[in-house]
Amino acid sequence: MAAKWLIVIGGATATGKTALAIEVAKAYNTSVVSSDSRQVFNELTIGAAKASPEELAAVPHFLINHLSVSQEYSVGDYERDALACLDKIFSEQDVAILAGGSGLYIKAVCDGLDSFPAVSDEVRQQIEAGELTGGLPWLQCQLEAADPVYFAGVDRSNPARLRRALEICWQTGKPYSSFRTGARAQRPFNMLYIMPDMPRAALYDRINQRVDRMMEAGLEEEVRSLIPFRDKPALRTVGYEELFDYFDGTITFEQAVDKIRQHTRNYAKRQATWFRKYGNWKVFSPTDIAGVLGYIAENTGIKTT
Numbered sequence: 490m491a492a493k494w495l496i497v498i499g500g501a502t503a504t505g506k507t508a509l510a511i512e513v514a515k516a517y518n519t520s521v522v523s524s525d526s527r528q529v530f531n532e533l534t535i536g537a538a539k540a541s542p543e544e545l546a547a548v549p550h551f552l553i554n555h556l557s558v559s560q561e562y563s564v565g566d567y568e569r570d571a572l573a574c575l576d577k578i579f580s581e582q583d584v585a586i587l588a589g590g591s592g593l594y595i596k597a598v599c600d601g602l603d604s605f606p607a608v609s610d611e612v613r614q615q616i617e618a619g620e621l622t623g624g625l626p627w628l629q630c631q632l633e634a635a636d637p638v639y640f641a642g643v644d645r646s647n648p649a650r651l652r653r654a655l656e657i658c659w660q661t662g663k664p665y666s667s668f669r670t671g672a673r674a675q676r677p678f679n680m681l682y683i684m685p686d687m688p689r690a691a692l693y694d695r696i697n698q699r700v701d702r703m704m705e706a707g708l709e710e711e712v713r714s715l716i717p718f719r720d721k722p723a724l725r726t727v728g729y730e731e732l733f734d735y736f737d738g739t740i741t742f743e744q745a746v747d748k749i750r751q752h753t754r755n756y757a758k759r760q761a762t763w764f765r766k767y768g769n770w771k772v773f774s775p776t777d778i779a780g781v782l783g784y785i786a787e788n789t790g791i792k793t794t
Contacts, residue, residue, distance in 0.1 A: 492583070493584075493585075494680075495587055497588075497768070498510045498683050499588070499683075501692065501758075502753060503696045504685045505685045505775025507544065508775065513782065517785075519585055520582070521549070522571055522575060523552045523588065524571070525537065526567075526723075529552055529553065529556055531555075533723065535711045536729055555570070558718050564594065567597060571594070590760055592767060593650075600674060603671070609660060613656060616631075616656055617720070625648055632654055635659070635664065636665045649722055653665075683784070685773055686774075696753050699753075709732060712729050713732075728749050731748040731749045
């Protein structure tokens, strides 16, 4: 049986991952599994920077528009669903593509997750209530007290990460860090890591232009339609929170748009930091399709179709 290869295309937002993944998938007549934690939700389209209908139709895509934003979805759920998608793809092809910017989703597929106990609805609701009252500073304070070891290294501006760790601490009475073994899961496929990238000034300009296009495409109307779900974890994110603040009257429309640009740039910087620490990435210009395909062929021994 021929070796199976997962081509992992990851990196910061707006670096051209989607377009590159589609070109690679077309070259190998295969499918793309999304590793984006927001694109999984059907109602998040403009703010999640989903591929256009034409792009989605170019090659088969999995785990895009997979759920409603009203549904809860954990990293463990994603790991299970993504591996099931890959089993299906690898039953027919020797190459599959995993593409997106959610580092934890990529790590779940490639390395597996540590095993954590289930969290009760009561604990989850207690933490949601505290976060609603105290916001990000409350999460930071509570997690620092419950697990100073994990808090010292976690991205403190990521509420989902803080919330998840605090849930485990409160559920078990033990530090979240005590459950992190770091053991890698065995996967029935090989992995090759590719990162499209560009100079920071060019990326930031690209981000600013993308935000402008999102506003022109109707992001304000999309976010307004999601007001009934604004407390859902999927909507506590860049592009949505800022417009919710505008709807609340705490900032102006112009301030909201400026904050979306700024927070997206900040997010891209955090992503870049994470990807530099995790994985053996080969960096390419997002337009260097020939270079990427040559690198894949050289390392996998599999020719394009």
